Amino acid sequence: MPGTSLKFEDIQLDLSSYQLRRNGSVIKLERIPMELLILLAGRNGQLVSREEIIEKLWGKDVFVDSEHGVNTAVRKVRNALQDDPENPRFIETVVGKGYRFVAPLATLPEEQAFLGTSNGYSSNFKKFVLLGACVLAALSLGAYLGVRYFWPAGTAGDGRSMLAVLPFENLTGDPDQEYFSDGMTEEMIATLGRAGNQSLGVIARTSSMRYKNSGKGVEEIGRELRVDYVLEGSVRLSGSRVRVTAQLIKVRDQSHLWAENYDLEIKDILGLQTDISKALTYFQDSVQRDPGFARGWASIALSYELLEYVHAMSPRESHPYALAAADRATQLDAFSAEGHLAMAYIHEHYEWNWEGADRELAQALRLDPNYELARQWLSYGLLRRGDTEGALLEMRRAFVLDPLSPRVNITLAQRLDRADRHQEAIRQMQQAIDLEPGNPVAHFELARLYVNQKEFETGAEEELRALELDNKPDLADQLKSSWKEHGAENAYKQLERQLVYVQLHDLQKRIGRGEYVSPADNAWTYARLRDPGNTLLWLKRAFDEHASLLLELRDPGFDFVRDTPQFQVLARQVAMPGLSAASH
Known part of the structure; x- marks a missing residue:
């Protein structure tokens, strides 16, 4: 799909700004439907199966209501395009198989594609986020396959191999670009976490980000996190070009199992957008x-x-x-x-x-x-x-x-x-x-x-x-x-x-002072004093409020009132499995 913008009838799909417009006016379209439209338009005239749609948009080995997910996305695209499924001008259903984009496409030059784009959507931030999404798929696949190819039984107690994604290094020379390298790290953790399924465990962001600028080596990090593999990388931005480098390292002998560089232009952004975790x-x-x-x-x-x-x-x-x-x-x-x-x-x-x-x-x-x-x-x-x-x-x-x-x-x-x-x-x-x-x-x-x-x-x-x-x-x-x-x-x-x-x-x-005080706070406090009357009083008020405290009724701190009629009534009303049993 050359160029950065596609036109069909009076609709323009601007890949650089991740926008859909009709006669210059923006058409609101959510992320998943937008990615589906980009996928179908990019395969213009070709059948795209439902299985491929699920894999491209959500990943493999995901157990969800795929019928509902795909159908909803298709319906939203058709609504945005004002397309009739009975007489489709854009998206044709191939019953039992998938979908096909059938409208003639025209590619617009880059300068025309940006006409009418708001400053907010054409900002460097938006472009870099989109670019990061494009390389994430390739990076994740390479890292995942690298681990799958080389791994023995892992160090985790359940036999999984464990992987840590270290903070991507910002080599731009501009501290203001930290958001991009950090966003790449967070999204890589999320993407690999979803891809790993039961065979690969991925260390959470909280632990991984502690190693940002730590100066520690792979062996020390691997030992502290108890992981088999480490994925480290860097991001370098220069004008409209970006280079993302990643390498997969085996902790035990620090051998490099897989490495790759990705050099892309901003205008080459064609595919998926992923959400960067925000504070x-x-x-x-x-x-x-x-x-x-x-x-x-x-x-x-x-x-x-x-x-x-x-x-x-x-x-x-x-x-x-x-x-x-x-x-x-x-x-x-x-x-x-x-x-x-x-x-x-x-x-x-x-x-x-x-x-x-x-x-x-x-x-x-x-x-x-x-x-x-x-x-x-x-x-x-x-x-x-x-x-x-x-x-x-x-x-x-x-x-x-x-x-x-x-x-x-x-x-x-x-x-x-x-x-x-x-x-x-x-x-x-x-x-x-x-x-x-x-x-x-x-x-x-x-x-x-x-x-x-x-x-x-x-x-x-x-x-x-x-x-x-x-x-x-x-x-x-x-x-x-x-x-x-x-x-x-x-x-x-x-x-x-x-x-x-x-x-x-x-x-x-x-x-x-008229402030909100949860009845749970009073119930716990009187329980620590072993005051049965006030403990039961505030437990009843917590019940009336549906406070989370009612999930704690098995706690040993309530053993001293467990056999009282009032407590037993609460236990029956909450009907939590196993609550009638003793706490220990």
Whole structure:
């Protein structure tokens, strides 16, 4: 397909600006339908099978409702082109086979193609994003096939080979171009994660990006991340040309298994556009500018869900926004793992629809087996059902995908503790602290683990570190004094009780100021005081609000009220699988 713009009848498909126009006016078309149109037009007159469409637009080995996905994309293209499927002028259906683009095409010269294009869409940023999308497919295929060709049984516990995509180096000499090299890294991780299926594990972005400008060698990085292979690359931009270099390295002997350079002109952009991951604060802005950005909608849904989960927003307030965004994401892209994960949260946390949550979560992991957050949520779901070993197994898989994330390390330590592997839990929490020494939460958790093992001196030391890091000098001094006078065990217990009363006082002040306070916060606080009346009162209010706390009813912290009639009524109403059983 020569040139940068195609014309059929009064419609212009501008590949450089990724726009569809009729008589100079832009026709809105979402990403997947636009890619389908480019694919069909690029094969003008040829049959393109449904299987090829799925592979080109979503990738191989994706288990989704392909009939719905392809049909929806075709329908949206036809609506945009005002094409009649019964008497097609542009897209012809070959029943049982696929589709064919049948309109005569004319190629416009480059300077004419840019007439009428808005400055925003013709910016260097948009061009570079599009260009990156073109080379991603080739890079991903080369890296994936390189690993598949050379791999032995992998180092992961389930036999998979593990791959880390290191941050692509920006060789442009312009720090302002970091967004492009970072975007290439993030999209490569996402693309390979989807392509790897059950045979290849890809380290998550959180861990990989820690090595940006680290100066560490492949052997050291491979050892720290426990991977078999490393993909490293660089990006160099010069005027309208870009060179992307990538090489696949085997960690064990640092041999180069595969390497490739890609030199392209901006005007050669013909194919796919991929969404670059944006910071959470930009998701709202991104979907306003591009309502067809499915990942942006999914991230908005996940953000509202997170706000509810950390008790910053009530379920009644967050649920409508989360549901609308998640529904929009899955409508735009039925193959969005993020969209299905967001929908799983809604089914589980808001609706207590356990079967629906399991179905959506399984779909998210089928679409992206290397989706660390989905693995962690699966672990959480198994834990709430009382399957501590299954929860631990899934959390270990999440850890393999993101071993340098303090959050993942802390959660794995908690899973180990729930599975009665207490010494392993202590070692894992220490590893989390090594990654982020200034995190008071990890020190508080480590103190709790030590105290539960009757190691009171060590536990009190960790508690003291946590208080100092949490900017609580008065309580730290009090702990020191009480420790000296009454011993570590009594000092720790007295301080923990005082911390609970401080928290309860803060909650009451917030309520007095008219702020939202989740009933979950009060329920947990009274549970720590072993106050059955107030604990059950606030559990009932949490139930009325559909707070996420109701998924925690198996937690050992509620054992002291588990046999009460009030608790049993709540358990029956929530109807969570396995809830009637004891917590341990």
